[in-house]
Amino acid sequence: MGIRIALAGNPNSGKTTLFNLLTGSNQYVGNWPGVTVEKKEGKIKNNQDVTLTDLPGIYSLSPYTTEEIVARDYLIDEKPDAIINIVDGTNLERNLYLTTQIIELGIPVVIAINMMDIVNKNGDIIDIEALSGQLLCPVVEISALKGTGIDEVVEMAIEIAKGDPAPIKHNFSGEVEHALAHIEEAVVHDMPPEKQRWYSVKIFEGDKRVIEQLKIPPDVLSHIREDIELAEKELDDDAESIIINERYVYITKITEKCYKKAHKGKLSTSDKIDRVVTSRIFGLPIFAAIMFFVYYIAMQTIGKGATDWVNDVLFGDWIPSLLERFLEPSLPAWLYGLINDGIVAGVGSVLGFVPQLLVLFVMLAILEDCGYMSRVAFVMDRIFRHFGLSGKSFIPMLIGTGCGVPGIMASRTIENEKDRRMTVITTTFIPCSAKLPIIGFIAGALFGGSGLVAASAYFIGVAAIIVSGIMLKKTKRFAGKPSPFVMELPAYHLPTVGTVFHSTWERGWSFIRKALTIILLSTIVLWFLLNFGFENGFGMVEDVDNSLIAKVGNAFSWIFIPLGWGNWKTAVAAVTGLIAKENVVSTFGQLYHFGGELAENGDELWTALSNDFNSFSGGHAALAGYSYLLFNLLCAPCFAAIGAIRREMNSAKWTWFAIGYQCGFAYLISLMVYQFGCLFTGDYKSHIIGLVAAVVALAGMCYFLFRKNKYNENHLLTK
Amino acid sequence: MTLRDVRIGKTCKVTKVHGEGALRRRIMDMGITKGVEIYVRKYAPLGDPIEINVRNYELSIRKADAELIEVE
Amino acid sequence: MLEFIRANYVTIITLVILVAVITAVIVKLIKDKKKGIGSCGHKCCDCPMSGQCHLNS
Structure with a gap:
């Protein structure tokens, strides 16, 4: 028992x-x-x-x-x-x-x-x-x-x-105890004696759930109401407030007898830290600086060195050499190709980012564990509140930096239906750990490994959430009162090594496991699509542009021409991202390993990418690359996340809306970045149509952002 | 006047809590009841929410919600 | 027949390993789905959010 x-x-x-x-x-x-x-x-x-x-x-x-x-x-x-x-x-x-x-x-x-x-x-x-x-x-x-x-x-x-519950103390004021006694007599006297107190207090408070559950007959109810109203009149307050007040009065009496605070009014260490960290002037800049620092350290300094080693040495040298020595001579060319150019190239390019990710996870774990992140909710709340969301919407964002799926599920704590939907749609704008390889890849290939690019991805994610929030809140479907936000700030404490280690290990291992399962399978499938096609009849192809996947890619890659990367390779890579965002990188890894050519190490891979971007954007490699990065960060998330969106929205219509909004938003942002970027470098003649489209998009966005909010009920209820 | 009007560093006493339903209950559950003293510690960047000290702990509350709390 | 195997044993072993790995991965993915381990790597009951997702406990 x-x-x-x-x-x-x-x-x-x-x-x-x-x-x-x-x-x-x-x-x-x-x-x-x-x-x-x-x-x-x-x-x-x-x-x-x-x-x-x-x-x-x-x-x-x-x-x-x-x-x-x-x-x-x-x-x-x-x-x-x-x-x-x-x-x-x-x-x-x-x-x-x-x-x-x-x-x-x-x-x-x-x-x-x-x-x-x-x-x-x-x-x-x-x-x-x-x-x-x-x-x-x-x-x-x-x-x-x-x-x-x-x-x-x-x-x-x-x-x-094993024993009995404590005897009940009657500690409310006389008028209340009187009413409670009546209630006990009238309604709950059938219950076991130790339960009666709680029920009678709840009935006095007018607790709807209890009253419903007990199925109190209406005449008894009105009789009780009379007693309650009597108490309310005598104490000049409503029943619920009376109970709450009296509880606190009772507590104050107790604490006077049992509790002595050492320094009245003296600031604790947490308070002192908060003075700076959440101050009016420094709060936001400090947050921006910290996040920048985190991403910079992870992607550029410590992380990059290790990643370069993994890419250049482990996957660039050791493994290919091993394979070459033992397998190449004895395997048929296609099988060797599958393994070397397919699996190793694909999975290897993703695993190469593990060091950077581990550093990032460690830093994020430290920030979470010491309590800083709840301060950020406090700091961000004003911005969120401006478009009607509460700080509660910040938590999904936070969880989303790991994986979007639990981030989306975390929106369940938001009671307001409209706010919840909005949070579900925008949570995946924050770069999840699967998108980090994409960031690292583009940053490495086209921006010299700049940590600034990585940090900018994070900030753009936040900005995208805010901008989307503002625009959507002004539409009928999402307008409404802001949710209540009363939040406690827990004290800071030094992060514990155990927790940080545990969190980092969890996330790191999860990433590696994903690479060895889903991405592994994807590389195999892709290898077939890449190496087979109709060159002279159906069979293995010499020229990758004749492959099956190239044909498919060419069918729709033209859509992305105004974005600077209208090429089957980039289009296909982006689509493979639907299975897992890391696939974007693994696809490129395979593309540039085609037929066992070049890309013996990370640098060559990146040079190849850079050259390609240069050629299909007419010399604007960095710009096209950044536009590509933004598109992949903001567009529809992987299938797992889409599934989560579907479960949360509980409606196909809303799911499609979410995906459509994300892709459309991503498309327009990438369009604007590329077109305006080209404009600034003086090259506009070749992009007139695209430029016009970008201007129209910008105008549209500004309209949605700045128009008057017909549904603004931000000025709350006052009696 | 309401809690919203209280300046930083000042202490005030609650006279009444307005509002309705869940929000009002939440405000009171957190200890903001008739007669309690509130010390306004600071405003977040951009002015909102407000950080107050009530019953010996730190609480953050929006300006809009602070408007519901009548003080003297 | 034996000649064939001896000549190509590397290929055969490699193929066998490859197929085994692929099968293992697919099986694991299906088992995970049945057990309820999502893409984040954890089961629902380990997640702090599970109460909201499975309100009919």
Whole structure:
């Protein structure tokens, strides 16, 4: 007969860290509030009889948000044997607000005050015994980060699970207790005594879900309403506010007896850092500088050296030599070609970027783990709010820098349907880790490996999201009130080596695995398409321009002429990106390895690319290359992401709209970049039509951006 | 006046919370209730949201939502 | 027959390995899909977002 214990507490109070410690699992712990939105279960290490359930972080047991409903439904319907209520010791009052509600549920509770290491460091003092005496339940000090107090809290939880819940304290004011007594009598007297308190308080508050669930007959309801209205009149406030107020009054009384803050008003270290990092003047520039620095370090300095080695030495020298020595003489030419020019060339070109990616992942993991990213949501919120989105839309963007699929799924935390759709459509503008090889490739081939290009890709992604948001918000389909944004800023802490390592390893390995599976298969298929065609009848071709894929590519590559890269190679590479964005690079890797010619190392590959871009853009290699880069970054994402969009939108129409918008947007941006770029270099005669099209596109975009918002309800409800 | 009108570095006391439904509940759940003291620490770049200290912790709240909080 | 194999054993081995690798990859991809491991490399229950995706727990 197993014991079931639930973990409940505020977001960011350390629940998931504690859960991981106790169950030994590896749930990902992001350092931004509100990430856990489902209950997670696990067995406690060394005590297989005890099941632990991690509930979503909540501030209260109100019926308004999904997390709260999930948590309270679990606590009421599943009736765990005990609850461990994690309380953030550095934020006692606000955390105890939830505690008072949990205690009312009639389930044995043990309070675990977390972050005691920080409390002690600050010099604050919490009188555990007094607190326990006030709340009538056991209190244990823990530090989930340091691992202290963990065993004690589990032991205590198991012990109280076998016993009874704490007796109820009647701590509301007289008028309220009076009404509650009436409610208990009228409605809930049939329930087990320990449950009655919570239900009667909820009914007093007017909790719609509870009232519906209990199916209170209308005459009883109106009778109760009278009592409630009496209390409301006497206390001059509405029922819900009365309860909230009184809870906090009660808490203040408790904390006066149990809590002494060391330095009143003194800034903690986190506050001092925040003063600079989120300041009015420096906040945005600092963010821009940090992201630039991150991408610069990853793609240019450290990363590049290693990538060059992998490309030039490993895949340029060692492996081909090995293959040449052992396989070439004994294999039929086509099989050797498949392996060397197909698989090795394709997969090798993608794997070449692993070093740069690893460096990038490490830096991003550090930024996430120390808590900086939630500050960024704070800083970006104003911009987001301007087009009606809340900082909540920032989280999908953040997750999207890894993979777009969970980024798109993360949009589920946005309750507002229209905002959610908009977030789903624009999340993939942020370069995911699969797009990084494309960035590295173009930067390396056409811009001398410039880190500026890499950073610009990130910023353009952000800009694309903002611009799209502004334009779409002014249309009927997306207009609406901005979502509520009240967000807590968790304290900074030094990133832990373990977490950073774990995160980097996860992402890195995921990337390599993808290269060895999906991309591997794609290179094989592509090799066939590349090497077979109708030259003199059907068979292997000598001239790649006669291959099957070239014929297919030529059929539609003309569309991209105004963008500077209307050539079957680039067109085909972009299309292979639909399977996996890395394929764009692996396709080029194969294209320039055709027939075992050149491209013995990365440099030659890049020179070949550069020459090609030069020729089909009439000398504007860098410009065409950048236009190509932007197109691939902004256009429709890979099939996996499209699938996620489909699942989120739950409608074919919206999915097509999303893809259409992304491709159309990508096309127009690339068009403008290329045409205006050519204009600036003085070459406009050969592109008159394209230029006109670009001007029209720009005018259109400006119109959508700057027109008056008929649906602007940004000035919120005031009573 | 409302919380929106309070200048940086000043402390004020809440007299009433307007608004409705989920937003109002969220504001109050976070500790902003009648009678509580709020210290306005700073405004984010571009002026919004506002960072305040309430019940000994840092909270960020939009100007538009701060308008719903009446203070003295 | 034996002559053929002896003369071309490298090719045959290579082909066998190649086919084996391809099959293994395809099988793994199908198994992943069945188990619910998405392109991000994890199962749904490992993801912090899973509650929103599978609300009918």
